[in-house]
Amino acid sequence: MGQFQAALRYMARRAAVAFATLFVLATLLFILFRLVPGDPTLTVLSPALSPENQAELRQRFGLDQPLIVQYGLYLTNMATGHFGISFSRATPVVALIGERVVNTLVLMLPALILAYVLGIFGGALIAWKRGTLLEKSATLFAIVFRAAPIFWMCIVFIVVFSHWLGLFPEGHMLTPGASSDSGISQFLSLDFLRHLVLPLVVMTIYYGCYPLLVMRTSMLEVLHDDFIELCKAKGLSERDVVFRHALRASLLPITSSVALLAAYAVAGSVLVEAVFSWPGIGLLMVSAVLDSDYPVAQAAFLLIAVLTVMGNLIADLLYGLVDPRIRYS
Amino acid sequence: MLREETPSLPIIKPLDMAARAVGAACNRPRVAISLAILAAFFLVGIFANELAPYDAFVKQYDANGNLLRLLPPSADHLLGTTLFGRDVFSQLILGTRTALIVGFLTAIATSVIGVNIGLLAGYFGGKLDGALMRMTDVVFCVPILPFSIVALSILNRSTWWIITVMSLLFWPIAARVIRSQVLSLKERPFTDAARMSGARPLRIIYKHIAPNVLPQAFVHGVFAIAWAITTEASINFLGFGDPNMISWGTIIYDVFTSMVSYTAWWWFLPPGICLMLVVGAFYLVAEAYEEVANPRLQER
Numbered sequence: 001m002g003q004f005q006a007a008l009r010y011m012a013r014r015a016a017v018a019f020a021t022l023f024v025l026a027t028l029l030f031i032l033f034r035l036v037p038g039d040p041t042l043t044v045l046s047p048a049l050s051p052e053n054q055a056e057l058r059q060r061f062g063l064d065q066p067l068i069v070q071y072g073l074y075l076t077n078m079a080t081g082h083f084g085i086s087f088s089r090a091t092p093v094v095a096l097i098g099e100r101v102v103n104t105l106v107l108m109l110p111a112l113i114l115a116y117v118l119g120i121f122g123g124a125l126i127a128w129k130r131g132t133l134l135e136k137s138a139t140l141f142a143i144v145f146r147a148a149p150i151f152w153m154c155i156v157f158i159v160v161f162s163h164w165l166g167l168f169p170e171g172h173m174l175t176p177g178a179s180s181d182s183g184i185s186q187f188l189s190l191d192f193l194r195h196l197v198l199p200l201v202v203m204t205i206y207y208g209c210y211p212l213l214v215m216r217t218s219m220l221e222v223l224h225d226d227f228i229e230l231c232k233a234k235g236l237s238e239r240d241v242v243f244r245h246a247l248r249a250s251l252l253p254i255t256s257s258v259a260l261l262a263a264y265a266v267a268g269s270v271l272v273e274a275v276f277s278w279p280g281i282g283l284l285m286v287s288a289v290l291d292s293d294y295p296v297a298q299a300a301f302l303l304i305a306v307l308t309v310m311g312n313l314i315a316d317l318l319y320g321l322v323d324p325r326i327r328y329s
Numbered sequence: 330m331l332r333e334e335t336p337s338l339p340i341i342k343p344l345d346m347a348a349r350a351v352g353a354a355c356n357r358p359r360v361a362i363s364l365a366i367l368a369a370f371f372l373v374g375i376f377a378n379e380l381a382p383y384d385a386f387v388k389q390y391d392a393n394g395n396l397l398r399l400l401p402p403s404a405d406h407l408l409g410t411t412l413f414g415r416d417v418f419s420q421l422i423l424g425t426r427t428a429l430i431v432g433f434l435t436a437i438a439t440s441v442i443g444v445n446i447g448l449l450a451g452y453f454g455g456k457l458d459g460a461l462m463r464m465t466d467v468v469f470c471v472p473i474l475p476f477s478i479v480a481l482s483i484l485n486r487s488t489w490w491i492i493t494v495m496s497l498l499f500w501p502i503a504a505r506v507i508r509s510q511v512l513s514l515k516e517r518p519f520t521d522a523a524r525m526s527g528a529r530p531l532r533i534i535y536k537h538i539a540p541n542v543l544p545q546a547f548v549h550g551v552f553a554i555a556w557a558i559t560t561e562a563s564i565n566f567l568g569f570g571d572p573n574m575i576s577w578g579t580i581i582y583d584v585f586t587s588m589v590s591y592t593a594w595w596w597f598l599p600p601g602i603c604l605m606l607v608v609g610a611f612y613l614v615a616e617a618y619e620e621v622a623n624p625r626l627q628e629r
Contacts (some may be wrong), residue, residue, distance in 0.1 A: 017463065032483050094531045117353050126467060133419040143359075147609030151566045152581055152601035163591040260502070267474035272333060273565055275585070286567055289482045308472040 014316050018309045023075075025305045029298055030074050070265075078302060082086030083317070086294035088288075093299045097281065101303055103173060104280030106187055106270045111200055112261075117210035120247070120254065122208075122213025127223065127243045127250075139216065145208035150268050154202050154275035161198055168198045171277040199276045206268050207261075211254055218250040221324070255319045266304060281307075360617040369414035370425055370607055375442075377426040381419035382407075385575050402595050409595040412587045417596050424577040424600060428558045428607060431488060431576075435495045435557035440550040443500035444542065447507025452515055452534050462508070469501040474563055481569045488571040491564055495557050503549040507542050511591040514538050544622035551615035556610045562604055577604050 049057070058064055065073070077083070083093035115215040145153070162170035167177070173195050175187060186192055222228065223246055231241045270282030277283065285300035287293075350594045373380060383389060389410060396414040400406055408417035450461040477494045484490050512519060515538065523533045562572060565578025566585070577600035584590050584597040 012451070018465070018470065019465045021467045024467050025471065025476075029479070032480060033485055096410045122365065143609060143613065144605060147555075147612060148605045149566070149578075149587075149601060149608075150563050151563060152604065155581075155585060155597065156601070159591040231502070263473055266472045267560070270474055274567055282475070286478065289478055289570060292482075297479060297482075301475055304472050305470075309470045312470050321608075 011270050011317065014313055018313050022305060026075060026078050026302060027071075029301065030071055033294060033298065083192060086288075086296045087293045088291050088296075089293075093295050095287035096178050096284065096296060097299055097303055100279060100281040100284045100300070101307075103278065104269055104273065104282060104307075106157075107196065107199055107272070107278060107280065108265060108296070110201035112207055112265060114200075114204045115206075116211055116254075118204065118207040119327030120251070123212045124242060124247045124250065126212075127216045127219030128238075128246075130220065133228045135216075139213070142212045143208040145205050146213065150202065151271040151275050152244050153206065154199070154272055158203050158275070159192050169195050170198075170217045171195075171275075173279055199272050199278055203272050206272075207265065214253050215250060218253040219246060222246045261315055262308045265311065266308050270304075284298065357617065362614040363617075365593055365616065366606050366610045370603075370610075371429065373422055374426040374429040377422050381416075381422045383416035383419045385415060385419040385423045387401060389416060390414070399589065399593055399596075407592070408599055410598055411583060412589060413583075414453025417599065420575050420580055421577070421599050421603060422578060423575040425603065425607075427488065427576045428561070428604075431492055431561045432488065432554035432558045432611070434492050435561075436550045436553040438496035439499040439553050439557075440546050442496065442502055443549065444507050444539070444546045446500065446504040448503070448511055448534050448539060448542070451508040451511025452530065452538065458508075461504070463563050465501045465504050468498060471498055473498045474531050474560060477560070477564050478567060478569050481564065486569055486571055488561075488574045488576070491561050491571070492557075495560055499553050499556060503546065503553075503560070506545055506549065511538055513620070514541055546620075548615055548619045548622055551611055551618060555611035555615065558604065558611070559608055577601075 031285065081094050084098070085091070086093050086096060089096065122138065126138045130136050159171045161167050173192065174189070175191050175195075218243075222243075227249075228241060228246055231245050232238070236245075266282075270286065271281065273280040273283040276287055281300050283305055285297060285304060288296035288300055331464060354542070383406075389406070391397055398414050399412055400410040402409045406416050406418065408421065410416055411420070441502060446461050446465065450458040469625030473495070476498065477491065480494050481490055502601075519593045520533060521539060523537045528536070562581070565576045566582045568582055568586075570576055570579045570582065580600040581597065587593075588595045
């Protein structure tokens with residue numbers, strides 16, 4: 001029971017840190033946007049709006065108030081989802097960002113899961129087959145692709161599979177006008193899947209190289225352990241020894257690398273979305289920043305921060321689950 | 330990676346470590362090749378101005394005054410020219426210098442921050458430790474690439490700002506590793522001896538404890554070079570780069586936005602290959618050094 005309470009207390013502390021991070025980031029954002037050259041109110045007010053609308057927004061965001069009041073209003077607005085009106089699209093920002101997050105996750109989560117499943121089993125397999133051509137080429141492949149800039153890899157894949165072979169579309173999530181579906185059913189359409197293949201493959205390779213290499217190293221270490229000899233002596237088949245016993249014992253270094261994963265995954269997805277024009281939250285942020293559409297940029301950034309923070313939180317909890325030695329002290 | 334067993338002599342000389350690392354490298358072709366690649370890029374970076382056949386910023390014209398657009402590789406232009414008539418090979422050479430400057434400056438700055446925070450938090454413990462580690466947790470959660478983009482769009486698109494922003498965000502990993510090492514080092518007899526002979530805390534930290542964490546700091550530093558080069562290239566690729574400095578990321582951005590990636594391979598492929606070679610080599614060297622610096626890994 002004490003263990004359970006300790007785990008709860010641990011989770012509460014992690015959640016508090018996650019919350020504090022978002023608060024700090026929101027504050028930093030506030031300060032940064034006051035540094036914008038020229039009139040800082042331009043970060044909230046589109047110059048294109050009519051004077052009456054401008055006056056109304058000025059009041060809503062308290063831009064005629066002292067800085068500290070503005071800060072309070074800003075935090076309240078952020079916390080309650082009042083992100084303002086997009087400059088370039090003249091729609092409320094909230095309406096823009098929801099589906100973007102879904103689009104990002106639809107690409108990122110399958111890539112992460114595939115990368116880790118393939119990385120873990122692939123790493124175990126090549127460690128078992130040490131010295132073979134398979135092991136050597138897979139290791140070299142992982143070393144090379146881990147170092148390749150992901151945005152460049154995306155373009156290479158587009159050139160080869162889209163321009164030369166004509167197998168897949170070179171970008172976007174759906175062919176415009178091809179399907180009238182909306183909501184969940186659009187993610188089940190063949191058109192969507194065709195668009196998904198290339199970015200998913202690049203992202204899986206990009207996320208998967210590191211777990212593959214870590215798994216290989218840690219498996220090589222574990223395969224020398226005494227308990228492996230015991231398993232063999234017990235008469236288990238070699239495959240059972242490798243995939244049931246050694247694999248489980250080798251997982252620990254992977255789980256500790258997961259801590260770095262959230263920031264890495266988010267950076268990768270921003271870049272992949274940018275190259276493939278994938279309508280996710282990362283692409284929205286990049287284009288909003290380039291267009292100086294500050295309300296959208298602000299909201300998109302905060303959502304990306306929420307994704308990162310939640311990713312870290314989940315990684316932390318998973319780590320506690322997998323590593324039996326962690327005792328939440 | 331904590332050192333678990335207590336060595337009888339606490340002093341680890343980083344230079345010895347480096348020498349052992351080079352020795353170990355010679356037994357492993359992968360690492361030896363990485364070191365050779367890095368040496369080559371260093372030379373190119375140092376002598377960039379002498380090696381570049383053309384001014385990388387200047388548009389090239391033929392004898393009749395026509396802009397030399399998208400020329401394929403030739404004896405005059407080893408890697409051809411860009412859509413804007415600039416020499417790709419010269420750009421690549423200058424990009425080498427930029428990548429190395431960015432990598433090293435960021436690695437040094439971020440390691441200094443991380444090591445100091447780790448030392449202070451680990452040695453003093455208590456409230457200072459709590460405060461510093463909560464700060465570390467917070468910075469650790471900042472999505473680096475998106476934050477850099479937002480910050481750069483507001484501050485100024487300069488390489489120096491990119492270095493500053495990355496240095497301020499990369500350090501938490503080093504801080505955590507160093508802190509956990511200090512926690513065990515401060516319980517060792519040599520620290521007690523220093524304390525009893527009347528040494529002040531700061532002297533103990535920097536004179537007695539710091540030398541022992543240098544190998545780990547070094548490992549982190551080499552990894553940080555690789556992260557910094559990759560992140561800087563990504564920032565540049567997204568269009569937030571310094572217009573006054575040529576970087577491999579900017580070159581790829583130029584090809585991509587010119588929509589000629591699938592024809593002008595001489596312009597598109599080289600910067601990506603350079604990034605792959607340099608970043609990959611730094612990763613492998615860092616891992617090799619980590620094995621030497623960490624006795625537990627070494628015993629494999």
